[in-house]
Amino acid sequence: GAVVSQHPSRVICKSGTSVKIECRSLDFQATTMFWYRQFPKQSLMLMATSNEGSKATYEQGVEKDKFLINHASLTLSTLTVTSAHPEDSSFYICSATDFQNYGYTFGSGTRLTVV
């Protein structure tokens, strides 16, 4: 079946630095990738939708200059948290689909801790 690989699984960074998270579709070409944020004991909140070769579409309230998304190929999207602050600490999850089978496949998530 479809597999989405997300790295790193955990990262700790200092406040003010930037962190890049990668999301790769391993065995299919992902027309669209999605980035979610999950707070403890809460649901997944969509941050942005990323289409290959075009600018990401951000949900209301998500700072696009803070959460930079690049979707340079059909198999890779990256989320860069710039100038990270402790309140950015969260669990970030990506999802990818090719829309042929409505297969929203999820990565295993990245636990970001900003100290």
Next chain:
Amino acid sequence: AQSVSQHNHHVILSEAASLELGCNYSYGGTVNLFWYVQYPGQHLQLLLKYFSGDPLVKGIKGFEAEFIKSKFSFNLRKPSVQWSDTAEYFCAVLKAAGNKLTFGGGTRVLVKP
């Protein structure tokens, strides 16, 4: 705005008990419906999905869900749970003409051996 509600935040039950998790959505148009499961420390996995046809959908691991259009509901059921069903369960809705999943708040299920 479209919303998805899962009324049970936590469910605790014993093995062999029956499970039913509620899911209601607010969007009035045509929707596709999903249930995902997240086992501890793992990524979300699709349990089942509904696009059209028979409103009673069977998924993996003995789960099923029933779409009741008049009630805007898509409840998840399993007749007899196992300890390994301990996980968090998420209902999600996709507008038929859209591409963004909207998730419910999730239900944590603990099955006691």
